[in-house]
Amino acid sequence: MLGWRLLVSAILIPLLFGLFYLDQRAGSGAPYLLGLCLLLAIRGSYEMTSLLTVRNLAPRFSMVSRWSFLICAVAWIPYTWGESQPQIMSLALMSVTFAIAIIVIFLVEATGFREPGQSMERIGAEILSVSYVGFLLAMLAQLRWVIGPETGYLALGSLIISAKMGDIGGYTFGRLWGKTKLIPRLSPGKTQVGGVGAILGAALGAFLWLQFTPSLFNANWSAPAWYWSILFGAIIGVVGLVGDLCESLIKRDVGKKDSAELLPGFGGLLDLLDSPLYAGPVAFLLWKFLPLITVSN
Structure with missing residues (x-):
């Protein structure tokens, strides 16, 4: 082995x-890295939601993959639009998108609530999954520009x-x-x-x-x-x-x-x-x- x-x-x-x-x-726009990260976000979301489909957790792949994909995608926007301080803007967009993901996850669960015993478990599992797969992956990719575009x-x-x-x-x-x-x-x-x-x-x-x-x-x-x-x-x-x-x-x-x-x-x-x-x-x-x-x- x-x-x-x-x-x-x-x-x-x-x-x-x-x-x-x-x-x-x-x-410096790193298109190949973007494509790799988006693929990893989808695959990682699949594995994470499959892992956590136990007890009352049951995170939804559609929810986790959508937001993980989006967090990685928005991180690239400043590097392709010619921002004067692209990494600061990229980190800000990642953080705001993650915050919106938390809001939406809660909102969807609230509007679909039927009975006690599952909502908080699913919310926790989905937020954990988006954090683990989406945000940490986008943060990892930031090393591509950590000390400037020439890094x-x-x-x-x-x-x-x-x-x-x-x-x-x-x-x-x-x-x-x-x-x-x-x-x-x-x-x-x-x-x-x-x-x-x-x-x-x-x-x-x-x-x-x-x-x-x-x-x-x-x-x-x-x-x-x-x-x-x-x-x-x-x-x-x-x-x-x-x-x-x-x-x-x-x-x-x-x-x-x-x-x-x-x-x-x-x-x-x-x-x-x-x-x-x-x-x-x-x-x-x-x-x-x-x-x-x-x-x-």
Whole structure:
């Protein structure tokens, strides 16, 4: 199983970065990334609503997918209309759209109310699903422009490499040397040694990415001090591990092993995206406040 996971990762990650290369050449409007995010929003909504169709939750796919799709779509408007401060406007549009989604979810449930015992459960499940799939996905995509339109995929790539190297490191260390369980009732497969491996793997991935790729995106950029790269990766490793555990919480509470059967050994789309989705907002802040590139005059 370890070899299979490494093989699939070795195929998927280059394909993803091939898409990023095409999108980089298409300009700051990022049309390929938009298309990918919209597809992920639809698929993620399907998996999330399927997961939560238990007890009295029963979130509606039509409601969750519509608003998740819309949150991702409106995030692109400022980048295509030539706004002077596109990222501020993009974040504002995302937030307002999410707030309207909450209002509409409540309104639809109120107008269709028949009897006690289900409305609040469905409202909670739908708001959770739109938050998880729509808002966190749109927030993740903001790394494409985090320090300006010229950022390209340096920042987004740093998160993906760190998070997935953390996943690989955690799985490898856990399988080879892990004995003591991390949180056995929540995630029986995760070990304390695996947690250390996740942090080390993410730190290594960030170090390699940030030390060797900045000049490929801009000739005036060079690597930051090595300790900033490792700090960035270690933090992403910790947050990604928490994201993995939180997605395990959702699956265990509804009595399912995977979010779907999309890829053998990986589960569904949400199983692949759990650590990047959770780490996206943290990576955004780290790119804002840490000197993760050096600009030469």
